[in-house]
Amino acid sequence: MTLEHDDVEIMVVNCGGEILAMEDRCSHDDGDLSEGELDVAACTMECPRHGALFDLRTGRPITLPAFQPVDTFPVVLDGDTIKLEVD
Template identity: 75%
Template sequence: MTLTIDICPLAELPPGERRIVSFEDVEIGVFNCNGELLAIEDRCSHDDGPLAEGELDAAACTVECPRHGSVFDLRTGKPMTLPAYMPVDTFPVLVEDGLIKLEVD
């Protein structure tokens, strides 16, 4: 069953910024890549370390794992560089009445 959770007002997540949220036992990074809102699991598939705290390239819509440097595509969750080779989960993001919302299972 898909649930929709409120994240924050759109004005609180300007381009180039991120917000890390918890849902049940999952941490999720929500990113504003130059106006495109994307959400990815905050877990590097290489060693389960935090991912969303890494360096954001808003132009390319990627985030670099702060532990070992794997770069992940925020649109697909796929790693673009080693040592990670397995994708991580992504989540649909929508905006309703100026509020960012996230669809989770």
């Protein structure tokens, strides 16, 4: 799932029961990470454009060509509601 807050696209992912939120933007070329391949076991997302792999928990790139991290956002579960802490 993706959403927008103050012109920032954010993707929310269920990674094996852990709900994570990360900026939906590859730091290499600004592509939409949410269109890439999700590895639930490793909690990673692969950029569909050039294959950079990002850790969904930290936003850090694991492989090139990306080398800058993207923002992650704390998630709070309130019953059936998912809330993000976005500054």
